[in-house]
Amino acid sequence: xxxxxxxxxxxxNFVANLDPITLLVMFGQPxxxxxxxxxxxxxxxxxxxxxxSYVAFLVPGMIASQMITGAVLAGRIFWLDRRxxxxxxxxxxxxxxxxxxxxxxxTALLFSLVGVGIMVLVALPLIxxxxxxxxxxLVVLATIxxxxxxxxxxxxxxxxxxxxxxxxxxxxxxxxxxxxxISTVYYPVSAxxxxxxxxxxxxxxxxxxxxxxxDAFTHSFGPGDLVAGAILSALAVVxxxxxxxxxxxxxxxxxx
Amino acid sequence: MVIRVDRxxxxxxxxxxxxxxxxxxxxxxxxxxxxxxxxxxxxxTVRLLTxxxxxxxxxxxxxxxELRACGRAERARMGxxxxxxxxxxxxVERNLTLYAFLWGVPREAAKSRAEEMLALFELDGVRDRKxxxxxxxxxxxxxxxRELMHEMELLFLDExxxxxxxxxxxxxxxxxxxxxxxxxxxxxxxxxLQEADxxxxxxxxxxxxxLRAHGPPAEIKRRYRGARSVxxxxxxxxxxxxxxxxxxxxxxxxRELRLVTLELGxxxxxxxxxxxxxxxxxxxxxxxxxxxxxxxxxxxxxxxAFVTLVSEEAPSPPxxxxxxx
Numbered sequence: 001x002x003x004x005x006x007x008x009x010x011x012x013n014f015v016a017n018l019d020p021i022t023l024l025v026m027f028g029q030p031x032x033x034x035x036x037x038x039x040x041x042x043x044x045x046x047x048x049x050x051x052x053s054y055v056a057f058l059v060p061g062m063i064a065s066q067m068i069t070g071a072v073l074a075g076r077i078f079w080l081d082r083r084x085x086x087x088x089x090x091x092x093x094x095x096x097x098x099x100x101x102x103x104x105x106x107t108a109l110l111f112s113l114v115g116v117g118i119m120v121l122v123a124l125p126l127i128x129x130x131x132x133x134x135x136x137x138l139v140v141l142a143t144i145x146x147x148x149x150x151x152x153x154x155x156x157x158x159x160x161x162x163x164x165x166x167x168x169x170x171x172x173x174x175x176x177x178x179x180x181x182i183s184t185v186y187y188p189v190s191a192x193x194x195x196x197x198x199x200x201x202x203x204x205x206x207x208x209x210x211x212x213x214x215d216a217f218t219h220s221f222g223p224g225d226l227v228a229g230a231i232l233s234a235l236a237v238v239x240x241x242x243x244x245x246x247x248x249x250x251x252x253x254x255x256x
Numbered sequence: 257m258v259i260r261v262d263r264x265x266x267x268x269x270x271x272x273x274x275x276x277x278x279x280x281x282x283x284x285x286x287x288x289x290x291x292x293x294x295x296x297x298x299x300x301t302v303r304l305l306t307x308x309x310x311x312x313x314x315x316x317x318x319x320x321x322e323l324r325a326c327g328r329a330e331r332a333r334m335g336x337x338x339x340x341x342x343x344x345x346x347x348v349e350r351n352l353t354l355y356a357f358l359w360g361v362p363r364e365a366a367k368s369r370a371e372e373m374l375a376l377f378e379l380d381g382v383r384d385r386k387x388x389x390x391x392x393x394x395x396x397x398x399x400x401x402r403e404l405m406h407e408m409e410l411l412f413l414d415e416x417x418x419x420x421x422x423x424x425x426x427x428x429x430x431x432x433x434x435x436x437x438x439x440x441x442x443x444x445x446x447x448x449l450q451e452a453d454x455x456x457x458x459x460x461x462x463x464x465x466x467l468r469a470h471g472p473p474a475e476i477k478r479r480y481r482g483a484r485s486v487x488x489x490x491x492x493x494x495x496x497x498x499x500x501x502x503x504x505x506x507x508x509x510x511r512e513l514r515l516v517t518l519e520l521g522x523x524x525x526x527x528x529x530x531x532x533x534x535x536x537x538x539x540x541x542x543x544x545x546x547x548x549x550x551x552x553x554x555x556x557x558x559x560x561a562f563v564t565l566v567s568e569e570a571p572s573p574p575x576x577x578x579x580x581x
Contacts, residue, residue: 002360005328012358016344085342092306094332094359252308 009103060214061185067147070112075155108152153239160246263314289452292462359406491547
């Protein structure tokens with residue numbers, strides 16, 4: 001029995017693009033941050049809102065940031081496929097553009113979920129087993145899914161327009177660090193936060209995702225999370241539309 | 257008919273055509289060669305026929321289906337070796353089996369096919385290397401080997417033998433010829449005219465995005481180069497008046513005569529009635545008291561026909577240019 005095209009492409013994305021070094025860097029870095037940053041700042045920061053300890057605050061944020069890790073991987077696969085002409089090769093074979101795009105987004109989602117699992121495992125010795133209800137787990141997964149779709153869509157849309165590897169990877173790195181640092185992944189936003197910074201932080205979709213995951217971990221869902229979910233859903237739809245548009249206009253041929 | 261191309265064209269902008277007004281057909285088990293200089297439009301033609309580019313004028317039919325309506329079902333029946341190298345970041349062997357997996361080839365069949373391809377394309381010794389660590393020739397062999405991992409009825413090969421040594425080229429051409437005998441249709445672009453002559457049942461010569469001629473290689477050679485090529489070497493350089501006289505003598509009798517060069521005592525021309533002209537040439541030399549050191553008559557090559565064809569609009573080198581130097 002032949003597997004559906006999207007499944008074959010997703011399997012290929014994982015087999016062909018995941019070398020141990022890439023995995024170590026992409027998952028090792030956030031895991032390292034949970035252990036080192038969590039342990040060190042835990043001594044300095046006595047308590048952070050409903051989370052309690054700093055490490056308990058940090059872990060949900062790092063979990064939310066995995067949506068960017070998955071998106072970055074999907075963007076990287078897409079770019080390397082363009083650079084090494086695999087996009088053309090696959091499009092000249094039994095695959096449609098929509099299937100390739102879907103496979104990239106599914107890869108981003110699966111990779112994000114693997115990252116979530118790894119972050120939870122790394123955090124276990126620090127915060128214990130998070131006692132999430134089924135609904136809370138679902139909300140976390142849905143948030144990660146929407147976030148992966150949003151960030152993956154944005155990076156794929158960018159990758160479809162840019163014809164220079166240097167430019168693409170520079171934009172991706174800047175975007176990645178900007179989004180993670182100007183969000184509530186590492187620190188909370190409070191009344192003391194400068195207003196300009198607060199506006200930027202709340203303009204960042206990762207903030208909504210981090211807050212929602214954090215609320216799941218502290219069993220404190222509120223109307224704000226519904227708004228956050230709605231905003232993230234709308235942004236995911238827009239990013240997906242941009243990615244589709246990028247694919248429809250994708251110019252095949254050499255890139256640098 | 258596997259491919260029928262009907263006034264096919266592609267323009268980047270309304271006044272900038274890459275290919276225009278193409279018309280040719282490819283039958284089952286036929287090898288069709290596309291020849292042309294760099295930028296002639298060969299690769300664009302392949303990209304159009306493999307649905308990578310949408311035509312901007314005319315159309316083509318793949319197995320009777322209009323090109324714009326062709327999709328997965330038609331692409332699943334074809335293989336494509338693009339000019340640009342494509343690879344996945346795994347070993348050569350894994351690339352082969354992974355590609356087969358993408359095409360839905362069952363695992364066991366893929367493994368045995370991979371062994372066959374590794375042996376056929378002499379990649380056995382590099383099976384555990386990553387493709388980017390291969391030499392240029394090995395990478396090209398890898399590209400062709402990988403595409404042959406799945407079944408197909410139509411194969412597009414865009415300059416598949418670039419960078420290959422003569423022995424490997426011969427083996428690959430032999431394999432492709434055998435596959436064509438089994439019914440595989442092949443569209444083949446190349447700069448190596450000798451291999452097109454050897455492999456292709458019919459060829460199309462492209463220039464500036466247009467198909468200047470197409471037909472069996474022998475016909476192209478005959479039509480565009482005359483049946484024979486003659487090379488004569490005189491004992492001494494001819495004087496300008498001798499050159500003028502010889503030229504008018506040959507032109508009076510020559511059918512489809514094309515003088516290639518006449519300088520430093522060497523004359524090269526092609527003509528349909530080359531043997532007759534050799535006799536005329538000998539008589540003229542005898543009458544003028546000029547000894548002929550050497551004279552040879554041979555079949556025109558496809559390369560000569562190609563050069564004639566693509567330079568047809570350029571003025572022929574003036575006969576006698578440089579004579580007496």
